[in-house]
Amino acid sequence: MRILIIEDDKKIANAIKRGLEQETFVADVLFDAKDGIGNALTFDYDLVILDRMLPGTVDGIKICSLLREKGKKMPIIILTAKDKIADRVDGLNAGADDYLIKPFAFEELLARVKALLRRPNQNLGSVIKVDNLSLDTIKYHVVRGGKEVRLSSTEFRLLEYLMRHPNQILTKEQIIEHVWDYDADVLPNTVEVYIGYLRNKIDKPFKKQSMLIKTVRGFGYKIAS
Secondary structure: OEEEEEOOOHHHHHHHHHHHHHOOOEEEEEOOHHHHHHHHHHOOOOEEEEEOOOOOOOOHHHHHHHHHHOOOOOOEEEEEOOOOHHHHHHHHHOOOOEEEEOOOOHHHHHHHHHHHHOOOOOOOOOEEEEOOEEEEOOOOEEEEOOEEEOOOHHHHHHHHHHHOOOOOOEOHHHHHHHHOOOOOOOOOOHHHHHHHHHHHHHHHHHOOOOOOEEEEOOOEEEEOO
C-alpha cells in the first residue's frame, strides 16, 4: 500500500518513512504544502499522513479540505502538537479520519494506519481472502489451502493490492502507483516480472486448484477464483 507523508520536520518525516517501509508499505515524503498537494492530487495514494502546522499560508487543515473538495477519498491522519478539543474538531470537520498528537509512538501511528486501511469500501478486516488464499495484513502471513506461502516485501504489497480489489482489472500503471515508490526505477516489464513471481508461488504449486492471478490481455491483471 502506498502512503504519502506531508511533514516539514525532516527528522520526523524520515523516521515515519523508515518505519513504514520496514512494515512493507511504500512511503513518499514531501516537506511543504505545495509539493504535498501536487502529489496528493496527481497520484492515487491509499493513505495520507499530514502535519497540521506547515510553513506558509496553507496548513494541514486547508490541505485536508482541498483534497476532500477535489474528491479524494483516501484516509487522512493529521499530526499536530495542538491538543485542544477545538483543534481536533477542526481537523475532523475538515475531512480527516484520525488525529494524532505529537509526540507520539510510532507503534500507535502504525496501528492507526492499519486500522484505517482495514476500512475500504468492503470493510475487509485484517485478513483478506480470495478463494482459499488468505493474507494477514498485520502478521504479514500468506496461506493458500492451509500451506504457508513466503513472499518478499514487494510481492506481498502486490498481492495485497490485488486482493483488496478482487475481480477488478488493474492496469500496470495502477499497480506501479500503489506498489512502488514514485522515484523507484520501475522498468516497463517490472509488473510482468513480479506477477510471474507471484504465480510461481500462489498458483503453480496448487495446479489442482483454480488459478487465481489472471491476465486480461490489453488491460492488466486481476485476482479472482
